Amino acid sequence: MDPIRKIFDNHDAFPMSFAHKNTKSSLSELPDHFHDWYEIVYVYRGRGTFFIDHTFYEMKQGDLFLIPGNTIHRATPDKESPVTSTAIYFSPSIVQLPSLGDDFSYLQCFEQAATLRNYKFEMRLPQSQHLELLLDVIENEYKHPTIGKRQSILIHLLQLLLTIQREMTTDIKSPKLDTLVGPIWMREIILYIDQHFCEDIGLQALSKQVSVTPAHFSRVFKQFIGMNISTYLITKRIIRAKQLLQESDASVGTIADMCGFESLPHFHAMFKRVFGITPAAARKSFRSF
Incomplete structure (x- = not known):
């Protein structure tokens, strides 16, 4: 099974997608993907769980999730009370506007979420009402296609991002990260993998780490993670590896080794299969911007 990468068209003149008030079942959701x-x-409304990066979160009314790219x-x-939600997807290029002399970025709320490793925020009623109004607009x-439709959508997306950032710095509540999803050993091993995934670890070593059989580990992991x-x-x-290709000057071979790939050909094959x-070529494209 290959890693699941959801592909959007970055060459579209308007790189944004919007899914308003969708109610999804577990069968219509993708397994773990990025x-x-x-x-x-x-x-x-509704209930469910959201696995993001290395943490399981409870989903409920008024929750806001911010998911940076490549996460x-x-x-x-939930089967009995499925979640109804709105999702906005957009390329970061669409909000990279002039700084106007300050250090504000429309991606700042995502950067803050990634730094804190916390991607969920609980909205109070006035905040929720304001957010829902922007989403409805x-x-x-x-x-209703009218003149300036895309420009209006972008303006309201920017307003949404600005509102989220302002609220994040005031009184949006951050939830407890340790939600009661799955067995304790599952949450522990996800954190362990997050710290050691570039090392020589696999099913045998990980199941031993949490004192369960490989078969049980494999079954429960697939049940909760989807991969x-x-x-x-x-x-x-x-x-x-993609992050290192973009941010460092290390050679491709060095990056393959740093990320735990068994050989350079294997790294080449997997990278090309996914991207x-x-x-x-990926490094060259990063540096052409």
């Missing part, structure tokens, strides 16, 4: 675009998810995540709606623009352990490890390594280009 994508280059940034994602905002706001929950209107592994998976939503699992964006939906209305999508449904088998080998696919999950490769996905984490591929995402890290559609070689590591060297």
